[in-house]
């Protein structure tokens with residue numbers, strides 16, 4: 013694939029300073045690269061979420077709406093500063109945290125069933 017010579021028609025600079033993308037395959041290669049990084053970071057996040065569960069007295073205490081609100085406020089501000097649509101950021105993080113809460117509750121239950129020696 014040859015790179016596009018000019019900026020994206022919808023505004024400059026586009027992705028990679030207007031150098032990307034001449035083809036849909038080029039767009040998707042970049043999305044795949046970014047997704048691999050996101051998965052790596054989510055795996056690291058999951059380890060800390062599991063740790064957080066050690067400080068909760070029961071599975072019903074796993075969810076902490078005040079903490080979630082604080083995360084969302086920070087994420088929206090960070091998103092705006094980095095030109096990520098804040099609504100995309102909030103929707104993604106709310107879904108991610110909900111999934112991690114389910115994970116954290118399950119881990120809590122596993123620890124009860126098989127406590128560390």
Ligand SMILES: O=C(O)C(=O)C[C@]1(C(=O)O)C=C[C@@H](O)C=C1
Pocket residue numbers: 061064065074075076077079080083108109112113116
């Ligand atoms: O900070 C915590 O207490 C967590 O358990 C982590 C986490 C998160 O995924 O960030 C998950 C559940 C809570 O609702 C709040 C935040």
